[in-house]
Amino acid sequence: MRGWGIALLHLSPDDLGRLRLPDYWAAMDAYSEQVQADRQHQGDLIRCATMMMINLQLKPKDRFKRVQDFWPMPWDPPSEDPGKAIRDMSDAERQSMYNDFLKRLDG
Numbered sequence: 001m002r003g004w005g006i007a008l009l010h011l012s013p014d015d016l017g018r019l020r021l022p023d024y025w026a027a028m029d030a031y032s033e034q035v036q037a038d039r040q041h042q043g044d045l046i047r048c049a050t051m052m053m054i055n056l057q058l059k060p061k062d063r064f065k066r067v068q069d070f071w072p073m074p075w076d077p078p079s080e081d082p083g084k085a086i087r088d089m090s091d092a093e094r095q096s097m098y099n100d101f102l103k104r105l106d107g
Helices: 002-007 013-018 021-057 091-106
Strands: none
Touching: 002 013, 002 021
């Protein structure tokens, strides 16, 4: 913890000693969020540039319209409602899915 406080948060040993533990963890959370935002920004730049280079080589009808369709990333919002497929199932399909799940649980 001491190393993280000094190296990542640039705290002096004196400041680190006066810092309360909840404040330390809040600072570490803020640092983690900043690092994640930087990674996301770099990832978006790379995939956008890559998509543009790929699109140059494709016929206009085959080109990607959205960068999320070309290269999905974990931070992208889901493209469709995950519960939609289950809501669209018939009762018989749901029951069959439920029975398959129970069989897998029983081993």
